[in-house]
Every structure is written in C-alpha cells, then in structure tokens.
Amino acid sequence: MVKNIIYSIKSPYRQSLDIIGYTFGFGELSCCIVGALRGNEIQQMAICAQLVNTIKLLEEKGCIAENKSIMIIPCANYYSMNIGKRFWTMDNTDINRMFPGYELGETTQRIADGLFKAIKDYKFGVQMASFYQEGEFLPHVKVMNTASGKEEAYKFLSDFGLPYGLIRNPSPYDTTTLNYNWQIWGCQAFSLFATYTEHIGGQSTQAAVNAALRFLIAKGILKWSLHPGSHTRILNEDNIWRISTSCAGILKKYESVEAEVKEGDLLCEIIHPIEGNTIDRVVSPIDGTVFFSYNKQLVMEHTDIFNIIPF
Amino acid sequence: MIKSVSIAALPVTENLVIQKNRIENNALPGCKRVCIVTGTHGDELEGQYVCARLAKLLNNEKQKLSGIIDIYPAINPLGIDSVTRGFPMFDLDMNRIFPGSPTGSLAEAVAYDIVRDIEGADICIDIHSSNIFLREIPQIRVSEQTEAMLFPYALMLNVDLIWIHTAATVLESTLAHTLNMRGIKTLVVEMGVGMRITEGYCSQLIDGILNLLHELGMWSGQVQQTKTPIVSKDRGVGFLNSDAAGIFIPNVSHGDYIRAGDLVGKVFDPLTGNIVENAISPCDGVLFTLREYPVVFGGSLLARIMGDGNG
Ligand SMILES: [Zn+2]
Numbered sequence: 001m002v003k004n005i006i007y008s009i010k011s012p013y014r015q016s017l018d019i020i021g022y023t024f025g026f027g028e029l030s031c032c033i034v035g036a037l038r039g040n041e042i043q044q045m046a047i048c049a050q051l052v053n054t055i056k057l058l059e060e061k062g063c064i065a066e067n068k069s070i071m072i073i074p075c076a077n078y079y080s081m082n083i084g085k086r087f088w089t090m091d092n093t094d095i096n097r098m099f100p101g102y103e104l105g106e107t108t109q110r111i112a113d114g115l116f117k118a119i120k121d122y123k124f125g126v127q128m129a130s131f132y133q134e135g136e137f138l139p140h141v142k143v144m145n146t147a148s149g150k151e152e153a154y155k156f157l158s159d160f161g162l163p164y165g166l167i168r169n170p171s172p173y174d175t176t177t178l179n180y181n182w183q184i185w186g187c188q189a190f191s192l193f194a195t196y197t198e199h200i201g202g203q204s205t206q207a208a209v210n211a212a213l214r215f216l217i218a219k220g221i222l223k224w225s226l227h228p229g230s231h232t233r234i235l236n237e238d239n240i241w242r243i244s245t246s247c248a249g250i251l252k253k254y255e256s257v258e259a260e261v262k263e264g265d266l267l268c269e270i271i272h273p274i275e276g277n278t279i280d281r282v283v284s285p286i287d288g289t290v291f292f293s294y295n296k297q298l299v300m301e302h303t304d305i306f307n308i309i310p311f
Numbered sequence: 312m313i314k315s316v317s318i319a320a321l322p323v324t325e326n327l328v329i330q331k332n333r334i335e336n337n338a339l340p341g342c343k344r345v346c347i348v349t350g351t352h353g354d355e356l357e358g359q360y361v362c363a364r365l366a367k368l369l370n371n372e373k374q375k376l377s378g379i380i381d382i383y384p385a386i387n388p389l390g391i392d393s394v395t396r397g398f399p400m401f402d403l404d405m406n407r408i409f410p411g412s413p414t415g416s417l418a419e420a421v422a423y424d425i426v427r428d429i430e431g432a433d434i435c436i437d438i439h440s441s442n443i444f445l446r447e448i449p450q451i452r453v454s455e456q457t458e459a460m461l462f463p464y465a466l467m468l469n470v471d472l473i474w475i476h477t478a479a480t481v482l483e484s485t486l487a488h489t490l491n492m493r494g495i496k497t498l499v500v501e502m503g504v505g506m507r508i509t510e511g512y513c514s515q516l517i518d519g520i521l522n523l524l525h526e527l528g529m530w531s532g533q534v535q536q537t538k539t540p541i542v543s544k545d546r547g548v549g550f551l552n553s554d555a556a557g558i559f560i561p562n563v564s565h566g567d568y569i570r571a572g573d574l575v576g577k578v579f580d581p582l583t584g585n586i587v588e589n590a591i592s593p594c595d596g597v598l599f600t601l602r603e604y605p606v607v608f609g610g611s612l613l614a615r616i617m618g619d620g621n622g
Contacts, residue, residue, distance in 0.1 A: 010556040010609030012581065090608065091444065092396065097404075104550050106444075110610040132402035133416075172484035173407045244414070248320035273323045298322035300400075302417040 001056045006073065007114030009107060019076045019115060022052050024059045027067035030221045032122035032187075033212060034073045034115075034178065037095045038087065039080025044128035046200045047208045048074035054209065055216075058224055068221045071122070076115055097173070099181040116181065124219060125182040126212055129191035133304055135294040136257040139207050140164035142191045142237075144174065146183050153188050154234060159218035160192065160211040161229020164291070164309070167236045190215075195257070235309070240291060243306040247280050249273045251299045255306070259290045267306050270299065286310050316383065317424030319417055329421060331383045331428070332362075334369045336376040343378040343529050346429050346495075347520065349438040350383075351406050351486065353390020353397070357503040358438035360513040365520060375532035380524075381432070386425055386486075394506070396442070409489040426489055433527070434464065435497040436520065437487050443505035444604040445612065448566050448597070449512050450474055451540075452499045454482065457491050465498055467526050469519030469537040471566070472599055472617060475544055504603045541597060541617055549594040549616035553578050553607045555587035561614075565601040575614050578607060594618045 006021040035041065035048035052072050058064065075081065079089050087094050093108045100120075101113025119125065131137065141160045143153045145167050157165025174180050182189035192211060195204035214229055216222040250271040255261055261284040270280040282305070292307035299305060317329040347365060349358025362384035369380055385391050389399045398405045398418040408415075411422025429435055441447045450472035451465040458475050465473045482488055490497040500516060503509040515538075522537050524530035553559065561576040563569055569592050578588035590613050592598075600615035607613070 012556040012558070012606055012608070086402075090606070091442070094402070097407075104552055105610075106612055107608045107610050173403055242414075244416075248322045250322070300322055300327075300417050301320040302415065302420045304416065 001052075001059060006118040007111065009111060009114075011079070014079065017079050017111075019073060019111070021118065022056075022072045022074075023069060024055050024072075025064035025069040025221075027069055029122045030068040030070060031124040031126065031216060031219065032071045032073070032119045033126045033128070034076070034119065035128045036075045036081065037077055037178065038130065039077055039084070040086045040198050041128070041130050042081070042198050043194050043196050043200050043205060043208075044130060045075045045081070046205055047128050047194060047212070048072050050205065050209045051212055054213065055222075058222060063222055063224045065220055065223050070216065070221060071119065073115070073119070076111065096178055097176045099176055099178050100185075116178070120182065120185045120187065122187055124215075125179070125187045125189040126215065127178050127182075127189065127191045128208065129179070129193055130197040131193065133292075133294065134197075134296055135292055136195050137193050138164060138257055138289070138291050139195055139204060139211070140166055140193050140291075141211065141232075142166040142168055142179075142193065144180055144183050144189070145169045145236075146180065153190075156188065156215075156218075157190070157234050158232040159215045160190070160232065161214045162192075162207070162211050162232060163230045165232045165234040166240075167234070169236070169238065233309075239310070241286055241288065241308045241310065242304050243267065243282060243285070243308065245270060245280070245282075245299050245301055245303045245305055248298075248300045249279055250297060251294065251305065253293065255284075255290050255293070257290050257293045260288075261290060261308065262287050273298070282306075284308060316428045317421045319420060327389060327417070327421070329383070329386055329388065329425060331381050332366050333379060333381050334366065334373065334376065335379040336373045338379050343527055344381065344432040345378070345524065345527070345529065346381045346383065346432045346435040347438070348383045348386060348425075348429070348435060348486065350385035350391050351387055351437070352404075352439065352442070352505075353387050353393065353395045354443055354505040355396075355440035356391070356506060356508055357440035357513060359384055359391075360508045360510070361438055361516050361520075364513065364517055368517070372532050375530060376524075377531070378527075378529040380529075381429070383425070386421070396505075406486060407484045409484055409486045422486075426486070426493075429490060429495060430493060432495050434523070435487075435490050435495050436468070436500060437497055438500045438502075438516070440503040441501055441505060441600075444602060446504040446565050446601050446603045447501045448472060448599045449500065449502035449515055450599065452476060452501055454488070460491070461496055461498055464496055464523060466540065467519065467523040467537065468498065468500070469515055469522060469535075470500065470502070470540050471538060472597070473540045473542045474617075475542070543617060546596070547594060547618040549592065549596065549618055550612065551575055551590050551593065551614040551616070553588050553590065553611050553613050554609060555580075556607060556609050557581060557587050558605045559590075559602050559607050559611075559613055560605070561601060563598060563601075565598060567598050568596070569598050569616065570595050576602075590614065592616055
C-alpha cells in the first residue's frame with residue numbers, strides 16, 4: 001500500500017486540506033474508488049476506510065493480480081466534515097457539481113480539477129454516492145446512460161451482487177458530476193448507493209464493502225473469493241414509480257424501505273401539523289417493492305416520499 | 312396588479328407564493344410584453360432595488376407605457392428571506408433546474424410555473440449580482456450560441472460590458488437558456504456584489520431598461536443617453552488568482568483601467584503580517600471583477616481584467 005497526497009489546497013486559518021489516496025498493486029490503472037465528496041457522506045468514507053483496511057491485508061497475502069492497481073480516496077472533503085457542513089466550508093458549493101474542474105477557478109473547481117487529473121485515467125471508477133433527497137434506499141449501483149460501450153457497462157452492474165442495478169438518463173445537472181465526467185473520459189464509472197448517508201450501519205456498510213470487493217474480483221483485479229451476493233435486477237430509473245405529496249404537513253409512514261406492497265396498500269398519511277387531523281392518505285399505485293422512503297418528519301408539497309419498483 | 316405565479320404548501324401553515332407585478336397600458340392583443348426577473352439566488356439583492364424603482368416609476372407614468380411589463384422580484388423568496396443563496400432544503404442551484412417539472416420537487420415545480428408564466432413574452436431581463444465574494448461592473452453575459460439574437464438588445468441596456476462566453480452543457484438548465492430556446496430573448500445582467508445594493512448601478516440599469524422599452528416602442532417617457540459597452544470579442548480576459556491563502560487588500564478601485572504589471576492588491580498572512588502574495592495585473596485593461604470578500608484560499612479569484620485586444 002502506498003499512501004499519497006493527491007491534491008492539496010492552502011487555507012488561511014486551518015492546516016492545508018490534503019486529499020489522500022491509497023494505491024494497491026502496480027501497473028495498469030485498473031480501478032479507482034472515491035468516497036466522500038460532501039461533508040455528510042460519513043457512510044461513504046467509512047465504506048472506503050473498510051476497503052483500505054481489507055485490501056491492505058489482501059495485498060500482503062499477494063491477492064492483487066499482476067499488472068493491476070487500485071486507488072482508494074476515502075474522503076476528499078474533510079474540511080466540511082470536520083465542521084458539520086455538507087458543502088464547501090466557505091462558499092457552500094458542491095465539489096460533485098464541479099467536474100471536470102477548472103485549474104484557474106474557485107476553490108472547489110480547483111479541488112475537482114486536482115482530483116480528476118489523478119483519477120481520470122482509471123479503467124473503472126466506483127463512486128460511493130449519496131442522493132440529494134434525505135431518505136433510505138435499497139442498496140444499489142447505478143450507471144449513466146452516456147457511456148461508450150454502455151451495453152457492456154449495463155452487464156457489469158451485476159458484478160456488484162446488489163439487488164438492483166439502475167440505468168440513469170442524465171439531466172443537464174448531472175453533467176458536472178464525477179460519474180458523468182468519468183464516463184465522458186472513457187472510464188467505466190459506477191455509483192454505489194448504500195442505505196444511509198450520515199449513519200454508518202453495520203449491515204449496510206458491509207454490504208457496500210462486499211459489493212466493491214465483488215466487482216474487483218469479477219474484473220480480475222483481486223484474486224480472492226467472496227459469496228456471490230444477490231441476483232441483480234437491472235432496470236432503467238424511469239421505470240421506478242415516484243410517489244410525491246400533493247399537500248404538506250407531518251408525514252406518518254406505514255411502510256418502509258424493502259417492504260413489498262400491493263396496489264391500494266396504505267403507504268403513509270399526511271397529518272395536519274397544528275390540528276392533528278389526517279389531511280391525506282397515500283396508497284400504493286402498484287404492486288412492488290419500496291425502493292426509497294423519505295425520512296423526515298415534515299413534508300412540503302411536491303416531495304418525493306416513496307419510490308416503488310414494480311414486481 | 313399583483314398576481315401569484317406559483318403557490319405550493321410548506322409543511323406548517325404557510326404557502327410558498329411567487330408573485331409578480333403586472334403593469335400595463337394599451338395592452339391590446341399582440342402588444343409587446345417584457346419581463347424583469349430577479350432573486351433566483353437569495354444572496355443577490357441588486358435586482359430588488361431595480362424592481363422596486365421600476366415598478367414605482369412605471370406605475371406613476373403609466374400613460375407613457377404601451378404594452379405589458381411583468382416584474383418578478385423574487386423567484387426564490389425563501390432564499391432571499393433567509394439569506395440563503397440556494398432554494399432552502401434543496402441541494403441544487405435554482406438556476407440549474409429549468410425548465411422545471413410539474414411532477415418534480417417543489418423547486419422544480421416552481422421553476423416550471425415561472426417558465427410557463429413568462430412564456431410568450433418578447434424580452435426577459437434576468438438580473439443577477441455575482442455572489443458575496445466578487446464585485447462586478449454592470450455587464451451582460453451572452454453565450455456564443457445566442458449572440459446573434461441578443462447582441463442588439465444587449466447594446467440598449469446601458470451596461471459597461473458585454474461578455475460573450477462559450478457555453479458549458481450545464482448552462483442548458485438556466486432560466487435564460489430555457490427561455491432563449493423558446494424564443495423569448497433573455498438577457499442575463501450581472502452587476503454589483505452579493506448582499507448589497509449599489510444604487511449607482513441600479514440607476515444605470517433602470518436607464519438601460521427604459522431605453523430598451525423606448526427602442527421597442529413601449530415607452531414614450533424620458534430616456535437618458537446610454538453608454539457604449541466594451542465587448543469581450545477579440546479581447547483576452549486576464550484572470551488573477553491568489554496562490555497563497557490569507558487576507559486580500561486591494562490596491563486599485565473596481566472599474567479602473569490598469570496596466571500590465573500594476574499591483575492589483577496584496578495578500579497578508581494574518582498571523583505574521585507578512586505579505587504572502589503581490590497580485591500583479593497580467594495585462595492592460597478594465598478591472599471588471601474585483602474580490603470583495605477578504606478571506607482567500609489558495610486559488611481564490613482576486614480580479615478579472617478585460618484586455619484591450621491589442622496583444
Ligand atoms: Zn445569480
């Protein structure tokens with residue numbers, strides 16, 4: 001294992017921000033795994049930390065294939081993490097909306113540029129990602145529908161052994177993310193979503209660690225064996241049913257993530273926030289599995305509260 | 312006449328309401344309509360004073376108006392009200408989600424309503440004021456793609472500079488791009504600095520807007536002589552970034568004409584008092600951007616100079 005500072009930036013009042021990368025093996029730039037780009041992506045950092053710990057031991061046992069190398073960057077934004085902020089400390093910008101970065105730009109554009117230069121040439125890229133909407137997900141892996149050789153990338157979704165592999169049609173706002181720019185650069189990039197973001201869950205952390213290890217094994221980068229995980233159902237994100245609120249108030253949920261529901265089953269009620277009566281009852285429009293569930297107590301109108309994958 | 316453009320329920324008791332002030336006279340079918348929009352970024356306030364003064368002036372002298380003026384002072388009212396640049400509780404920049412969607416999140420639903428309301432107008436002026444870090448001279452930013460369509464109108468607006476830039480993909484989701492693609496000629500004004508109102512700039516832009524209305528045959532009131540702007544075409548833009556971190560103290564005034572080699576400012580280390588960076592102008596030209604916020608990281612933008620175009 002080689003520990004390197006891959007990018008550093010000076011701050012007037014703090015120790016410099018040193019982004020640390022861990023490299024295992026030699027030769028071909030086979031796979032890069034990136035953890036937290038945002039200050040609340042604690043789970044994403046913890047997953048990478050476990051991968052560093054595991055792969056270090058595997059490397060000592062000679063389990064990295066000949067002429068293959070892996071780089072892991074657990075945390076690119078500990079400045080924000082250390083002060084409890086999601087976005088950049090000073091200007092609140094999001095590093096994951098700054099790719100491919102700009103060498104002469106503002107701080108987060110420079111960080112994105114420095115990071116991207118160090119990781120763009122890997123054959124495979126895996127980002128431990130978080131979603132902007134607060135809630136719980138079934139663990140899944142996602143690929144953008146922009147890749148050259150994307151048919152191949154869709155097949156690789158199964159290599160993670162997670163229950164769901166999603167294909168996303170990018171929106172304009174996706175074009176500045178790490179995943180999208182990796183793809184544009186010719187890297188086969190995947191985003192791996194664990195159940196939580198700010199919470200390190202024993203089960204969900206391990207599921208993501210195993211998924212990444214399985215992928216490295218499937219791609220011949222790690223010579224090791226691990227149980228195959230789940231069968232992966234691959235589908236386009238557009239096939240997921242999104243259920244959003246048509247009124248606002250207190251959210252009282254009756255179903256949670258992973259539940260199997262039937263058409264007409266009660267998913268939640270919206271309670272009047274200061275009078276206590278039920279103002280809306282939301283039922284499932286289809287038979288399916290609850291894939292995402294919003295987990296804040298208050299909801300506004302137009303909030304995505306449940307996502308359901310049809311059976 | 313005050314109209315509501317978009318209404319959505321917030322969790323407790325309150326609705327989010329986007330309002331506009333419609334001022335009209337001789338509004339016959341087929342008459343011209345101009346929209347003035349601002350307040351997308353909650354920390355940019357220059358447009359507030361432009362809207363306030365324009366509404367008063369046009370209402371007082373309505374008989375000199377011919378057609379419809381729609382003034383939207385706050386398309387992100389929750390942001391302005393809470394000194395938040397973005398749309399509160401939403402991760403993406405509001406100017407990255409247009410044209411919005413009626414079935415999307417609250418911010419996207421609002422964006423959709425705004426676009427639908429502006430649709431059919433002849434001209435839209437979208438007023439921004441940089442951010443809290445940088446001060447800008449009054450300027451219009453036009454993408455190369457829309458230059459031919461917008462340039463004649465940009466000349467009418469009494470600004471100091473017209474900056475024609477190459478468009479990034481992400482700009483596809485701005486309000487201006489969305490409207491331009493739908494045939495509403497939309498001009499983006501950037502002037503002043505975040506969280507402040509610069510009266511002189513506001514007066515200058517109001518004169519420009521009245522001049523534009525006059526040119527369109529919508530205003531028969533008094534019009535001031537307008538400025539001839541500098542145009543970025545065939546001129547280089549000099550960027551001045553700080554390599555060191557510290558406190559920036561400028562040595563020149565915003566809007567000055569400066570020469571290559573001139574000292575633009577110094578960066579001090581607050582602990583030792585040492586000068587850690589002398590920021591030197593790379594070219595002759597107008598200092599159109601100057602850093603306002605004193606704390607700088609390694610890489611922070613200090614100034615931009617619009618070169619003379621003579622080498
Ligand atoms: Zn703005």
